[in-house]
Amino acid sequence: MAVHENTTPLVELEGINKIFGGIHALRDAHCRIHAGEVVALVGENGAGKSTLVKTMTGLYQPNSGTIRVKGQAVRLATAKAASEYGITAIHQETTLFEELSIVENIFMGHPRTKPSGLLDWAAMRSEAREHLERVNLDVEPTTLLKQLSLGQQHMVAIARALAEAADVVIMDEPTASLSSNEIEKLYVIIEKLRDLGKGILFISHKFDEVFRIADRYVVFRDGAFVGDGNIAEVTEHDLVKMMVGREVGTVFPKRAVEIGAPLLEVASLSNGIEFKDVSFTLHKREILGFYGLVGAGRSEVMRAIMALSPYPFTGQIRLDGVPANWKICGDAIDAGVVYVPEDRRNQGAILPLSIRDNIALPSMKRLARGIWPDKSAERRLAQEYGRVFEIRAASIEQPVEDLSGGNQQKVVLARWLATNPDVVIVDEPTRGIDVGAKSAVHEALAEMVEQDLSVLLVSSELPELMGMADRIIVMRLGEMVAEFTRDDFSAELIAAYATGARAPQPAREVA
């Protein structure tokens, strides 16, 4: 709000630069947060939002620039220092302790002690109970964290921030794992905090949330500040334009192909724990999208299909009319179904190995002469797919860990498409990669579909799904709640089903 212009901000960042191995993660970044306001920090993946948060909370040291707390220049050398200056964050990744109780999770790093120096468990328990009440979490503070649902755990993280009595609370995509009900509760908490005179930095790329809760916005693009202002004076269209740096209506390289016969048929898949009654049919040359919030059970379904799930399931899977009885992931791969997991660093790329080794890994057997791997055939394969995906590297012998996130993702995709599959399941293929890499991935997928590939595309980015998919299935809490064909895609409706704002569509006959 404009009234703040003359007051000293709680936190002010000026001219912050942060460089990682030659890549400018933050370039001359600045940002101010005043008492009693909610500032929305918006930007695409890779815009530098998380780096900014980590700089403000003492986890990263900027290469240059000034951080001022209440007008005073400070150095935030550690997380502890930041919290002593009254800055706390609810990070995107899990920052909690599963094996410990709620009480310990709330007070880790800043416990209450008795005069003797020993911990004051009674005080912490009762204080924890108060904080839990404030976030509407009705569980005993001595409950172990691992016994809570993801949403409840997130509420504990918020209670933790409350207990720190910070002046500035940073929330990095706080709604990602919350239900619509819990999101409403969160808004109420944020408003309460604002009325108490706290400054809140709210990071999100969901515009409905930004417009609902924020007073001011700050936009980052490619690590640099591109603009700020009052939310009341901006439209969604303006924000998107600032974020992306070009006119929206992004062109997705979707190509017109003739969709063929049913290929992968999945009928009433349930495992009693993660998903229930999931049925769909993927046709030849079709891109079938799966949308839902984090934790809706989409990846779990895909892992079950690939025989990667630890839990047994009921239901049928048929490939080309033949019942698929895959016992291990290798069976599915041999049958022509491959999976590109969402966590590319841990489940996808083998970081210390070269691009060639990574791409050739599952094709090695096919290319080998007897027990001897054919290095030159592997090299040709890697070069061919390196070209298709526009992998940017010095050579195909470069270790994958030296590549940018986007190029790593291209390597993983190339690896699986190089096996010549009939079906590829891609899970969040463009998460955390830059705009250029994104469109290369989309381009490659479109090209492969033209050459008879069928795709199951799991994504949390609605524009991507709406741009690339022929149909979209929406999942929520482990069940399919809606299905859309390309002609009646509607961002509002799809999001409403995903968040539970709309009751599930009546079960329809799935061809």
Added chain:
Amino acid sequence: MLNVLKSREALLAASWLALIALAGSITPNFVSIQGLRDLMTDLSILVVLAVAQMIVILIRGIDLSVAANLAFTGMVVALLSVANPGLPTVVWPLVCIVVGAMVGMLNGALIAELQIPPIVVTLGTMSIWRGMIFVISGGSWVVQHQFPEGYLAVPRTQILGLTLFFWIGLTVAAGMWLVMTQTRFGRELYGMGGNPRAAQYAGVRVKHHEFWVYTITGALAGLSGWLWTSRYAMANTDVAAGFELQTVAACVIGGVAIAGGAGTVIGAVFGALFLGTLYNILPVIGVSQFWQQALSGAIILLAVYFNMISRKPPVRRILPLASPQGAGE
């Protein structure tokens, strides 16, 4: 948490008592007053070292140099006591704690500051300190008649019918229990072991704590050097060779998660009592020397397996609990 762990510890305590009863039924002498007193005296060293090892394992580390530290410190203090027999006995444990702590600090500095993996560091320092025993002693032994009188007698002093060894073990265990459950430092170690990144985000001084954990473990290993040399009236290069593995085994039997983040002092203590008693009993009940080692190895594996199945990864439910599988069809 307390319920699960308590039941695990109660089970372990019960099997320990059963083990003693079994031995007593075969060799009644084992459960005589003197027999039990000797047993508790013997077990105290393993208890101290198991507790020391437990805090290291808890923070995802391991200290393979504890036995070498014990032997080195034991030799240092043995040589000192031979050279200065007139000094009061209280000097020796203090010297041991200081020397042991310094040995531990080297581990801590290499691990916390230089970020070298604990298994590598402690394997290295294990060799270093074993080698240093040779260097400072010239390869000769210190044997019973060379020690000053008080050196051997004082730890055997009986208080309430139990030796000072026992009381030292109990004090260390109780003190560590207090630290691990009632102090900020202790609870932050659980945080570091469970989720190191989250601990860092929470403002826990991870490196600082890591350094001090290895230092404390070193100090306790040093204290054990005094206990060992006075118990067995001997110091040489091979003292307590391989004992570091027993300390790890005691922790594992006691339910300390080898991957860190979970485990209790009480568990480690009972793990040590169980394992130590087992080692004491096997010869008494007539198990041949050849089989003792193999049998105790098998028991350790069994304990690890039980530990594993009782610590299944949490099930990440998505579907609400209320709807049973296949409902609606």
